[in-house]
Amino acid sequence: MLRRTLLLGLCRGPLGRGLGTHRGGSILGKVEGRGGYRGSWMAPSSSSVTFRTQDPAHDVKTVGRLGGGDRDGKMSEIKKKIQSILPGGDWNPLYDTSYLPPESSDVVIVGGGVLGLSVAYWLKKLEKPRGAIRVLVVERDHTYSRASTVLSVGGIRQQFSVPENVQLSLFSIDFLRNINEYLAVADDPPLDIQFNPSGYLLLASEKGAAIMENNVKVQRQEGAKVCLMSPEQLRNKFPWINTEGVALASYGMEHEGWFDPWCLLQGLRRKVQSMGVLFCRGEVTRFVSSSNLMKTASGEEVNVKRIHEVHVKIDQSLEYQPVECAIVINAAGAWSGQVAELAGIGKGPPGTLQGTKLPVELRKRYVYLWHCPQGPGLETPFVIDPSGTYFRREGLGHNYLGGCSPTEEEEPDPGNLEVDHDFFQDRVWPPLAQRVPAFETLKVRSAWAGYYDYNTFDQNGVVGPHPLVINMYFATGFSGHGLQQAPAVGRAVAEMVLEGHFQTINLSSFLFSRFYSGEKVQEHNII
């Protein structure tokens, strides 16, 4: 009913709109591309074109009837004809360029996962004045079928040992809590991020206990609400845990748990679109850059590069479009090492800054979902065993999901996303059943695999500009905790781009230059 009223109201507007000028045509194209956004057709500004996508013939007719009285049948036919001849009419692929990226954009973001979108969001949010910079997000797969963001398990914790990681995560949890203030879009329904505030429970063996105590000290200093528990306390609180081999546990009382990554991704997407960020479906295949030979203070010659153009290969075609740009953000997740290589990063004599690669690789990780009627109850936190095996509750039906990282020697071939079920039998289940005896009987219901954006150097994020390719900025390499850091990292990168330095959280230790200087940002694992 509402829809009908809306329709009538809008159709009474200028008839010309229904005819579809070139502009109208391209809007139509975009609305179609955005398909699946609940409520978008209700937005008054776009509904006059949006409803047409559902049944063009019928709606054109409606327009005709309202505007032209009895002759509506003929009118609409004539209109249809005119429409199809006008440039931008949807029948003529020669004129429809809406799927192409613009010829230029101030910032091009490679990768439309959670990190790329977060950078886009903060660039638009912090830009002064509003509308000052044009931002284009290039994403090759709009179904996100292989993107880490949607294949992750959605966890957020502050239990890190590097203070920056704790700060990033605290910023992000605040962002998630206020997500409907940050990502509100007029007329769209509020987001339900489905945060489960159930906490992380990390278990340490005797060997790891001292490190754990130190880590918790750091976490508390940064404002995290983490407490230490003895095996005795652990047994009282979670009687289903077998505390054999556990010397100490740390447990996040607040700000930790898991949420719906898809909701965050879609919320960001919807918001940045409303802020004027352009999206393009295509793959970045090449950078055109110029270089300058320069001398460092110590007399060393270095080749300083600047990217001028990004070549975007259009989805399912041989066409490509050059996009002129001032700044490129490398947020290509697990593929960001490859994107860096396209810009010539790492192509130089070994041992030099120029020869230093972005050490981010694809690493395949399995997640298994199992059912266990006798398993732990509603209180179950996100548990990480000293063996590295983890699990958490999934929903209310005694389902759980979890997995563990393989050793360096066991690393599976990342060529595809097939699941190795033996890995569960051999590597995941034994430690799991030892820790939670109820899991001795369980039934694996499903499983999937995803890629870690794995930083082989120190498993931590890479943020900020490249020292030699001076207009490429990174937001990648978070190796298994990139989802939760994304809201904060996007802001840090935007600050770097707009202000030239970090403002909210100092991420200087996450700069690329550490790969050359050798200074690792290492998490002290308790395993």
Added chain:
Amino acid sequence: MAAPKASLHLVAPVWNGGTRGIGGLSRVVAPEGNQKKGRSLLQFLADCFYDVEALRDHLLRKQVSKVHQKNRFQGREWIRPNQRGHFSLDFLKLQAVPVEAVDASGCAINYQGLDSLLALKELQSLWLQRCPHVDDWCLSRLHPLASSLQELSLAGCPRVSERGLACLHHLWNLRRLDISDLPAVSSPGLTRILVEEMLPSCEVLGADWAQGLKLGPEEQPRDTAGPTPA
């Protein structure tokens, strides 16, 4: 509202009715004077602007924390404003007495606003029925009350889901928990069973409570009453 059991006592319908409650509070802690004007202006603005709500919230917090620092009581009747929204001056005499129960039903308390409650180390009963801003994030903050809190009602809170209820296992002292009528809980029956399993020594009131099956006479009005502002 019927008086609860004789041993429980305390501050609170203070907040019932939102702004009016604040007016009442400020009357106690601040000198008489231009408050009447101030209050009605604030109330008017709050009806119109969102930001004023934030301000109001802030004021509420300030006032409440002042009261908490100054006035503690135990073993007395409920303290609540009279029909005109005023508190009796007796209120001031109750110093150094810890707060044992708070009825914040229908109050606009939110995540930040909980700060003032969390400071109440001897709080045994907390009623948060139909609080529009109490959500899962709020429930995750209640753990500091674990050692004292015995009774909690979340009935009718529109934003509380099973995800927030899951972290109530921190409240190991809980004897009575009301989770009836929570529209955001996806499967109320199952959730209630799981909550019962999680808190074995706690009586959990679910949907049937609202239908009057287990209703005790004293509890009856709690849901609907609370001094409505004149």
